[in-house]
Amino acid sequence: xxxxxxxxxxxxxxxxxxxxxxxxxxxxxxxxxxxxxxxxxxxxxxxxxxxxxxxxxxxxxxxxxxxxxxxxxxxxxxxxxxxxxxxxxxxxxxxxxxxxxxxxxxxxxxxxxxxxxxxxxxxxxxxxxxxxxxxxxxxxxxxxxxxxxxxxxxxxxxxxxxxxxxxxxxxxxxxxxx
Ligand code: S3P
Numbered sequence: 001x002x003x004x005x006x007x008x009x010x011x012x013x014x015x016x017x018x019x020x021x022x023x024x025x026x027x028x029x030x031x032x033x034x035x036x037x038x039x040x041x042x043x044x045x046x047x048x049x050x051x052x053x054x055x056x057x058x059x060x061x062x063x064x065x066x067x068x069x070x071x072x073x074x075x076x077x078x079x080x081x082x083x084x085x086x087x088x089x090x091x092x093x094x095x096x097x098x099x100x101x102x103x104x105x106x107x108x109x110x111x112x113x114x115x116x117x118x119x120x121x122x123x124x125x126x127x128x129x130x131x132x133x134x135x136x137x138x139x140x141x142x143x144x145x146x147x148x149x150x151x152x153x154x155x156x157x158x159x160x161x162x163x164x165x166x167x168x169x170x171x172x173x174x175x176x177x178x
């Protein structure tokens with residue numbers, strides 16, 4: 001029933017939010033599904049970088065995390081009315097009550113992956129993620145942050161398991177619902 005109501009809401013708004021931890025594949029899957037469904041695609045980190053003219057690591061270093069979270073809040077306000085696929089930065093749903101805003105204005109899909117898989121995927125990309133770049137034990141840092149965030153991610157309308165799956169295969173599952 002809940003699923004049906006949200007599917008109806010989705011069809012009305014055509015606004016799909018992809019959420020999940022860093023490295024869960026939100027941007028890759030988002031771009032792919034957008035291409036398949038011929039819908040526009042937008043990424044919160046990219047929007048913030050364009051608005052500020054700074055990279056995400058620069059914003060964290062020069063302005064601090066609180067300013068970055070406020071930019072994410074402004075991003076969510078800015079997509080009110082946007083129709084398409086929206087990839088949200090990993091921490092976005094976990095601050096400023098933004099998860100409620102996502103749930104109320106679109107369909108929210110959580111791309112789930114185990115901490116072990118995330119650690120493998122992030123091993124070469126950590127440098128671009130300020131919250132992980134200085135961690136002495138990246139695997140432990142990922143596991144601990146993920147645990148704190150699951151309470152938010154699990155509120156999503158749908159959860160898709162991504163361990164061991166290709167973006168194409170994940171999109172097939174998503175497409176079957178849309
Ligand atoms: C963050 C995730 C990053 C980016 C920033 C903070 C987080 O986005 O927004 O580094 O708090 O998890 P991705 O999830 O796209 O890597």
